[in-house]
Amino acid sequence: MNFSYLVSIFGQLSDGLKFTVGLFFVTIIFSVPLGLVLSFIRVGSHKIIQRILGGYIWLMRGTPLILQLYFFYYGLSLVTSIQLSRFNAAIVAFILNYAAYFCEIFRGGLLGVSKGQYEAAKVLGFSTLQTNVRIVIPQMLRITLPSVANEFITLVKDTSLITVLAIDEILNLAKKIVNTDVNISAYAVVAVYYLIATFLLTKLFEYLEKKFAY
Amino acid sequence: MVEGAVISVRGLSKSFGKTKVLNNINFDVYKGETIAIIGPSGVGKSTMLRCLINLEKADAGSILIDGEYLVRNGHYENERTCRKICSQMGMVFQSFHLFPHLTVLDNLIYAPKYVNREDEASAKKRADEILRKVGLADRKESMPSQLSGGQQQRIAIARALMMNPEILLFDEPTSSLDPLLKNEVLSVMRQLAEEKMTMLVVTHEMGFAKEVADRVLFVSEDGIIADDSPDKIFNLPSNPIIKEFICSIKAV
Ligand SMILES: Nc1ncnc2c1ncn2[C@@H]1O[C@H](COP(=O)(O)OP(=O)(O)OP(=O)(O)O)[C@@H](O)[C@H]1O
Ligand SMILES: [Mg+2]
Numbered sequence: 001m002n003f004s005y006l007v008s009i010f011g012q013l014s015d016g017l018k019f020t021v022g023l024f025f026v027t028i029i030f031s032v033p034l035g036l037v038l039s040f041i042r043v044g045s046h047k048i049i050q051r052i053l054g055g056y057i058w059l060m061r062g063t064p065l066i067l068q069l070y071f072f073y074y075g076l077s078l079v080t081s082i083q084l085s086r087f088n089a090a091i092v093a094f095i096l097n098y099a100a101y102f103c104e105i106f107r108g109g110l111l112g113v114s115k116g117q118y119e120a121a122k123v124l125g126f127s128t129l130q131t132n133v134r135i136v137i138p139q140m141l142r143i144t145l146p147s148v149a150n151e152f153i154t155l156v157k158d159t160s161l162i163t164v165l166a167i168d169e170i171l172n173l174a175k176k177i178v179n180t181d182v183n184i185s186a187y188a189v190v191a192v193y194y195l196i197a198t199f200l201l202t203k204l205f206e207y208l209e210k211k212f213a214y
Numbered sequence: 215m216v217e218g219a220v221i222s223v224r225g226l227s228k229s230f231g232k233t234k235v236l237n238n239i240n241f242d243v244y245k246g247e248t249i250a251i252i253g254p255s256g257v258g259k260s261t262m263l264r265c266l267i268n269l270e271k272a273d274a275g276s277i278l279i280d281g282e283y284l285v286r287n288g289h290y291e292n293e294r295t296c297r298k299i300c301s302q303m304g305m306v307f308q309s310f311h312l313f314p315h316l317t318v319l320d321n322l323i324y325a326p327k328y329v330n331r332e333d334e335a336s337a338k339k340r341a342d343e344i345l346r347k348v349g350l351a352d353r354k355e356s357m358p359s360q361l362s363g364g365q366q367q368r369i370a371i372a373r374a375l376m377m378n379p380e381i382l383l384f385d386e387p388t389s390s391l392d393p394l395l396k397n398e399v400l401s402v403m404r405q406l407a408e409e410k411m412t413m414l415v416v417t418h419e420m421g422f423a424k425e426v427a428d429r430v431l432f433v434s435e436d437g438i439i440a441d442d443s444p445d446k447i448f449n450l451p452s453n454p455i456i457k458e459f460i461c462s463i464k465a466v
Contacts, residue, residue: 138315
């Protein structure tokens with residue numbers, strides 16, 4: 001094993017980044033806003049919608065993400081006429097799964113904003129929408145920032161699960177290289193990729209926490 | 215309703231579940247008056263004040279603010295009208311409720327800017343004046359958490375003043391402050407009283423009630439049992455409940 005071998009693996013694995021990184025960003029872009037909207041519904045008072053939402057969150061948190069991947073790729077076409085591509089099935093499963101977690105995180109954050117904040121906003125004449133956008137959500141995001149950071153980092157590593165759908169993300173590529181070369185150093189290189197990503201995210205969230213401290 | 219009153223309350227009643235908190239409350243407030251509302255704990259002083267600014271809904275009775283019914287015989291106007299009527303009032307809370315994620319300046323200008331659509335430059339200019347008035351001109355870039363309780367409460371008063379209210383409601387504005395810090399808040403309130411701001415102040419500060427209030431409402435479990443000048447209430451209490459309350463406060 002030599003250095004140039006490792007560098008060449010590093011290069012070969014980068015082909016898989018489009019799936020890993022793509023899945024990460026698409027999941028974040030959709031699941032965070034979806035979780036935010038759901039969290040407001042969840043703290044609301046509509047009984048039937050509450051039940052449905054509760055059921056959805058129970059399903060998403062109560063079953064392994066791998067199983068959800070299987071469902072959206074293999075299962076969905078059995079109960080409907082929809083056959084998603086491998087990567088689209090992964091995207092749908094990840095967004096729905098992560099939205100459930102973000103919903104619960106944001107719900108906790110919303111409960112952490114005191115009643116006094118709503119009352120102060122009301123007597124100043126803020127509308128409900130203005131109160132949520134200007135007063136409640138900024139405080140809620142600050143409260144939940146550490147949990148959100150945690151979720152982002154978990155997501156980085158969870159992207160490797162799509163290897164079970166035979167998508168060529170970086171872990172799957174590493175596995176192929178290991179099998180072909182009969183040399184496990186590709187796994188070490190893949191670890192470096194994840195470590196770089198989680199390091200960057202950690203730094204980003206440290207910065208955000210400092211910036212929005214109050 | 216009484217001619218010239220800025221607030222008229224008639225037959226106001228309010229229950230929380232089975233507990234009747236307010237029962238047939240009546241009073242009037244005239245422009246420029248400072249009213250102290252005193253009485254034992256748990257009799258509904260806060261609830262009464264909160265009904266005036268629509269933070270609690272009355273079950274029955276009428277509230278007339280500056281000639282407009284907020285609630286008439288237990289029936290409320292639509293939310294929009296209620297909001298408009300209440301926009302003439304500001305409220306200061308016992309635990310300040312400043313917006314912790316905003317600087318002092320943003321706490322002051324947010325409502326003028328986003329609710330009244332005032333342009334930012336003019337709101338900032340007014341904020342400077344009002345901060346000077348409450349003695350905190352040098353703290354506009356501070357976060358609320360960097361201020362003492364007394365400073366936070368003065369900012370809360372400044373924030374309410376930014377909306378140019380006709381009437382200010384105070385619910386125990388100094389109760390969560392150290393004795394030393396109470397005075398800086400009370401002196402701002404005293405100044406507002408001198409400027410003839412109409413104020414309703416629920417308070418346990420008998421000194422303030424005695425010296426600053428034009429009238430004192432004494433609330434007991436039976437409702438408002440006295441509505442009189444501070445002199446009469448404190449020096450010639452007519453009712454044994456009031457006598458007992460004033461003695462107990464003096465003893466502390
Ligand atoms: N949101 C609420 N739900 C149920 N009960 C309430 C609520 N708010 C107030 N109460 C009850 O109503 C009664 C009157 O409360 P209120 O806070 O108006 O009294 P207060 O005169 O302001 O007392 P204090 O001097 O302690 O502030 C109390 O018994 C209180 O427990
Ligand atoms: Mg009270």
